Amino acid sequence: MRKNEIEKLVEQGEMLPLMEEFYTIQGEGFHKGTAAYFIRIGGCDVGCHWCDVKESWDAEKHPPTSTKTIVDNALSYSDTIVITGGEPLTWDMTKITHALKERGAKIHIETSGAYPLTGVWDWICLSPKKLKLPTAEISKKAHELKVIVFNKSDFAFAEKQAEKVNEDCILYLQPEWSVRDKMVPLIVDYVMKNPKWKVSLQTHKYLNIP
Numbered sequence: 614m615r616k617n618e619i620e621k622l623v624e625q626g627e628m629l630p631l632m633e634e635f636y637t638i639q640g641e642g643f644h645k646g647t648a649a650y651f652i653r654i655g656g657c658d659v660g661c662h663w664c665d666v667k668e669s670w671d672a673e674k675h676p677p678t679s680t681k682t683i684v685d686n687a688l689s690y691s692d693t694i695v696i697t698g699g700e701p702l703t704w705d706m707t708k709i710t711h712a713l714k715e716r717g718a719k720i721h722i723e724t725s726g727a728y729p730l731t732g733v734w735d736w737i738c739l740s741p742k743k744l745k746l747p748t749a750e751i752s753k754k755a756h757e758l759k760v761i762v763f764n765k766s767d768f769a770f771a772e773k774q775a776e777k778v779n780e781d782c783i784l785y786l787q788p789e790w791s792v793r794d795k796m797v798p799l800i801v802d803y804v805m806k807n808p809k810w811k812v813s814l815q816t817h818k819y820l821n822i823p
């Protein structure tokens with residue numbers, strides 16, 4: 614296929630730059646412990662300095678892959694599908710989510726919410742970032758808010774983000790992995806004093822699974 618034809622299909626969400634996909638256990642947040650198939654779409658320009666998947670940022674490094682192929686393969690593993698990245702909302706998620714939905718999957722997204730919300734979702738995990746704040750729409754629709762705590766100032770940022778979500782949204786504080794030993798005691802103390810928050814850990818990293 615010619616390059617501009619592929620670009621057009623990516624624009625339409627008929628193809629997506631696929632970085633990797635794997636069947637694992639959701640490690641974080643509300644659904645931690647649940648088996649799920651992860652689809653990691655390349656491309657992100659939010660630029661978190663502590664991002665644990667920087668290889669995902671450059672979309673050009675990840676092959677444009679037919680959405681139908683991604684869906685067929687994913688459903689052969691699980692009916693719970695997590696779409697992550699990169700920043701999945703860089704792309705139009707309408708086609709992939711409708712194709713999954715038609716076949717009865719539960720579809721979850723991991724997103725910073727920095728770009729317009731597309732697609733149909735059973736579960737939205739919003740992990741807002743200071744560098745590119747989430748849209749008002751996704752803040753209202755998020756099922757869980759998962760704020761990464763890298764330093765003390767992130768508690769105030771978390772409270773600001775929590776003002777924008779709906780009242781049923783579940784609130785998590787998750788330590789940034791490289792500073793977990795320093796941040797975990799602060800998070801534990803904060804959650805005991807402010808029990809509307811819960812602790813989220815990257816449990817897959819302790820389990821040594823993807």
Ligand SMILES: C[S@@+](CC[C@H](N)C(=O)[O-])C[C@H]1O[C@@H](n2cnc3c(N)ncnc32)[C@H](O)[C@@H]1O
Nearest residue numbers: 663664665698699700723724725740788789790
């Ligand atoms: C790699 S991101 C991809 C999805 C989307 N771009 C986002 O940031 O939500 C997946 C999740 O990992 C979190 N994350 C990334 N790097 C992390 C780190 N070093 N420590 C803890 N959580 C991290 C993100 O905040 C997000 O909740």
Ligand SMILES: Nc1nc2[nH]cc(C(=O)O)c2c(=O)[nH]1
Nearest residue numbers: 638639640641697723817823
């Ligand atoms: N097991 C596992 N759980 C996760 N939850 C969110 C992840 C992500 O990178 O989006 C992730 C991941 O990379 N692996």
Ligand code: SF4
Nearest residue numbers: 657659660661664699
């Ligand atoms: S928004 Fe997500 S993928 Fe992008 S840099 Fe931040 S943590 Fe990494």
Ligand SMILES: [Mg+2]
Nearest residue numbers: 665666697823
């Ligand atoms: Mg991860």
